[in-house]
Amino acid sequence: MNTFDNIAAPATGIGGAVSIIRISGPDALAIGRRVWRGRRELGPESRRELLLGRVGIDSALAVFMPGPASYTGDDVVELHCHGGQSAADQALRSVFAAGCRLAEPGEFTFRAFVNGKLDLAQAEAVNDVISAGSDLALRIAEKQLDGVLSRRLEAAYDELNALRAECESHLDFPDEELAWEPDVPARLEALTAQLRELYDTRDIGGALRDGVSVVLAGRPNAGKSSLLNRLLGYERAIVTPIPGTTRDTVEAQTVICNLPVRITDTAGLRESADPIEQMGVERSRKSIAAASVTFWLLDASGGELEAELAEMERADAVNRIAVWNKIDLVPERALPELPCPAVRISARTGAGLDELREAFAVMVAKSPRPAVPEVAVNARAARLLAEALELLPEATARFREEEYELAAIGIRTAMNRVGEITGKTVEPDILDNIFSRFCIGK
Numbered sequence: 238m239n240t241f242d243n244i245a246a247p248a249t250g251i252g253g254a255v256s257i258i259r260i261s262g263p264d265a266l267a268i269g270r271r272v273w274r275g276r277r278e279l280g281p282e283s284r285r286e287l288l289l290g291r292v293g294i295d296s297a298l299a300v301f302m303p304g305p306a307s308y309t310g311d312d313v314v315e316l317h318c319h320g321g322q323s324a325a326d327q328a329l330r331s332v333f334a335a336g337c338r339l340a341e342p343g344e345f346t347f348r349a350f351v352n353g354k355l356d357l358a359q360a361e362a363v364n365d366v367i368s369a370g371s372d373l374a375l376r377i378a379e380k381q382l383d384g385v386l387s388r389r390l391e392a393a394y395d396e397l398n399a400l401r402a403e404c405e406s407h408l409d410f411p412d413e414e415l416a417w418e419p420d421v422p423a424r425l426e427a428l429t430a431q432l433r434e435l436y437d438t439r440d441i442g443g444a445l446r447d448g449v450s451v452v453l454a455g456r457p458n459a460g461k462s463s464l465l466n467r468l469l470g471y472e473r474a475i476v477t478p479i480p481g482t483t484r485d486t487v488e489a490q491t492v493i494c495n496l497p498v499r500i501t502d503t504a505g506l507r508e509s510a511d512p513i514e515q516m517g518v519e520r521s522r523k524s525i526a527a528a529s530v531t532f533w534l535l536d537a538s539g540g541e542l543e544a545e546l547a548e549m550e551r552a553d554a555v556n557r558i559a560v561w562n563k564i565d566l567v568p569e570r571a572l573p574e575l576p577c578p579a580v581r582i583s584a585r586t587g588a589g590l591d592e593l594r595e596a597f598a599v600m601v602a603k604s605p606r607p608a609v610p611e612v613a614v615n616a617r618a619a620r621l622l623a624e625a626l627e628l629l630p631e632a633t634a635r636f637r638e639e640e641y642e643l644a645a646i647g648i649r650t651a652m653n654r655v656g657e658i659t660g661k662t663v664e665p666d667i668l669d670n671i672f673s674r675f676c677i678g679k
């Protein structure tokens with residue numbers, strides 16, 4: 238990615254009423270002027286004003302945002318054309334003809350990073366904002382974009398740097414005992430605790446970014462597909478009184494207690510002579526093994542409680558919630574105690590659904606009503622924090638043993654790991670890897 242090129246790309250998806258084409262680079266204004274004509278000329282006077290004019294045959298608005306006060310930090314021109322493929326295409330063609338190339342995925346945000354408008358943690362948050370699957374996921378992404386995580390990491394980085402310098406002064410000036418900071422180990426420990434607190438947000442961070450995978454499992458006819466439809470609020474899967482209705486896995490997305498969820502309905506588990514059904518059951522087992530939470534459906538009205546429970550035990554699914562269904566048919570029935578969280582619901586009437594949702598939120602977020610955490614780190618940050626957390630107790634011990642050189646090396650390495658999260662110290666291939674996962678135009 239050459240940061241001096243002029244780049245352009247559609248900034249909006251298809252299907253909208255307006256299509257925005259974004260141009261960024263040293264010649265953005267000249268290119269904008271060549272392709273867009275209005276009564277007034279695009280230029281420093283029209284800074285951040287939307288002016289009406291034409292791009293080719295389409296009437297379009299244009300705005301000039303001079304760098305460095307722009308999204309990328311370079312000069313930016315946006316053309317707001319009519320929606321649909323044709324208007325945007327002809328505008329884009331004239332932009333390319335005027336001397337732009339198509340931006341690579343994430344290249345606008347990459348430039349914002351290179352120009353110091355955003356650090357790496359904020360740049361990653363841009364992608365999180367776009368892919369946020371729930372309000373909660375969006376809020377946490379917006380906080381990271383605002384720099385909440387970055388500020389904490391910057392403070393940790395500065396403290397590590399100060400402590401590293403302290404270790405080195407023990408080496409460089411071994412006779413100046415009086416000037417030494419007395420509490421280096423205590424400060425190292427406090428810092429380690431802060432980094433661990435950040436590290437401990439990785440599970441909820443992963444759940445918010447990737448969604449939690451939930452599988453609906455159980456014997457045929459237990460009401461898995463009925464529950465799927467209930468949770469989604471529309472008739473996604475076929476429901477019939479015939480056991481073995483669902484043959485293949487059915488996937489959908491939803492939000493439960495503000496957590497984005499990828500949910501899979503499965504074929505009921507049983508032995509069957511039908512080869513197609515057996516293939517479906519095979520898929521069910523695979524989905525159960527891959528999911529992070531299992532809602533295990535049990536027919537509370539059935540005559541075969543033992544068989545259903547045995548099937549559940551045999552599957553040995555992780556993080557399961559036992560869901561006694563069809564409770565509307567047997568409201569008073571005493572049901573066996575189970576070794577896992579259990580709720581009583583009716584997929585038919587909707588009774589107990591809130592309890593199920595809460596049991597799920599407690600399992601995933603340790604709270605029935607997950608609040609917006611200040612920060613929740615992603616997998617990359619968690620990996621780097623884990624490395625720092627491994628080094629710091631070691632370095633603290635070395636310091637106590639007056640092995641200042643080893644302590645300094647450990648602290649410096651931990652500091653660089655923390656710096657990698659915000660992009661202070663980072664390899665180009667890591668940047669490529671991060672930005673290439675963005676969409677074109679971002």
Ligand SMILES: Nc1nc2c(c(=O)[nH]1)N(C=O)[C@@H](CNc1ccc(C(=O)N[C@@H](CCC(=O)O)C(=O)O)cc1)CN2
Pocket residue numbers: 257302305306307308315354
């Ligand atoms: N039309 C349009 N809408 C958009 C964006 C955009 O680029 N274009 N955004 C992005 O994709 C998001 C908004 N984010 C932005 C962040 C910073 C700046 C910007 O120009 N910052 C300058 C000046 C800020 C100011 O006016 O006070 C700066 O930081 O110096 C623009 C958009 C969402 N909506």
Ligand SMILES: Nc1nc2c(ncn2[C@@H]2O[C@H](COP(=O)(O)OP(=O)(O)OP(=O)(O)O)[C@@H](O)[C@H]2O)c(=O)[nH]1
Pocket residue numbers: 455456457458459460461462463464475476477478479480481482483484503504505506534562563564565566582583584585586
């Ligand atoms: N009374 C009552 N009937 C229910 C309830 N939930 C599901 N049913 C009925 O039970 C039957 C089976 O429901 P499904 O949702 O298709 O069951 P399933 O677990 O998906 O079954 P398979 O796809 O065959 O594995 C249907 O006739 C549903 O209407 C419930 O809460 N109460």
Ligand SMILES: [Mg+2]
Pocket residue numbers: 461462463474475476482483502503504505
């Ligand atoms: Mg079904």
